[in-house]
Amino acid sequence: MAVYVYSITAKGHPLDFDDVEGVGDPPAVLRKVVAGSLCAVVSDAPDGLRPKRRDVTAHQAVQEHLMADGTVLPLRFGLTAPDDDAVREALEKDAAKYTERLEQLESCSEYNLKASQEEETLLREILLESDTARELNDRIRGGDTSPELPMRLGELVAEEVQARHEALASGVIEALRPFARDVSVSEPTGDDFVNVSFLVAEDQEELFLTTELSVANQMGDSYGFRLNGPLPPYSFV
Template sequence: MAVYVYSIALQDHPMRLHGLSGVGDPPAALRTVNAAGLCAIISDTPENLRARRRDVLAHQEVQEQLMADGTVLPLRFGMTAEDEDAVRTTLEDRAAEYEERLRTLAGTTEYNLKCSWEEKSLLRRILLESDEARRLNTAIRDGSGTPQMSLALGELVAQEVEVRQEALAKGIVEALHPYVCDESFSAPAGQDFLSVSFLVPADKEEMFQATGISLTNQLGDDCEVRLRGPLPPYSFV
């Protein structure tokens, strides 16, 4: 029978699963599979598994409880295996890799940061600081511009946006870099120009959070900084 896999930990992890339940309706009972000094936390896979709110929350609660008692490799929602034997075989085959990742993640949590820049504010700044952009914009607005000028302005603004966003993203990451032990970038979505996850050790978490707050205040209302955490270190498994 297919099984749903939540996390992987060392076999001596306390595994306090009492009071927790897994995904599905009714909620599936949690159990463990041991092999090669490792332990996988699993349950039966429900039919028609989807990212329903109750199931996502159940998945998250399992991770949080396990992380409170020790280091785990938290798997993302929806990870399944053919059966318990398949899980056991994977633990045996990849034991050295999993043990190394567990050592790396010991005493750490993940923080995810996303940033966006209010479009009108960014355009105002470009027109204020770029003589060429201001010249083209003035000509277009007073009716003396040409179609080529409109095209040139659009290309110039797009180039300026990219340069400024890249510079700001670099500055933000560099400011937080002293307090992290790893970084994982992902493609920004929507209006965001930066999407990055940080692996933060416990002894630097306070300074990391303080620096995040300071950055938010420095950037002001024109830039939206969204910092989420602490989270299970999904991005670093």
């Protein structure tokens, strides 16, 4: 039977599987596959596994349960292997890489930060601070029907939005970077101007959270900060 792989830990991890269940219906029983100084947490893989809420939640719960007792290298949902021997072979083949990564993730959690700015506030700032944008807008509102005016204004606003968002994202990241062991930047979506994950060590967590709150307060009510964590450090595997 195929094997579902949840995470990799050091052999010395307590690996307490009490009160936690694997994916599938009925839930699969967790077990370990040991190779040298490493251990993979696995279960039998259910047939036709799909990213249903119940199974994604179960996968996440396994990571969080294991993180409470030690360092975990969390693997993405849906990773399977043909059998236990294949898992053991993979651990042996990349033992040095996995061991190094576990050392880098020791006592760390991931925090993901997304932030946006109210569109109306942003557009008002652009019109107040850009003479060209303000002139074009005044001409349009004053009745100038030249067809190129809306296009020019739209292009200018788009350029200003991008430049301002990049500057905002850079400022937020640099303010929090000193309290993170590593940073992983992703492409923001929707109205967000930043989507970034921080690998935060336990002894830096309070400073990181305090600084994030301070940055959010300084930027004001027109900004929406959404911090999610602590999380298994998927972005840093």
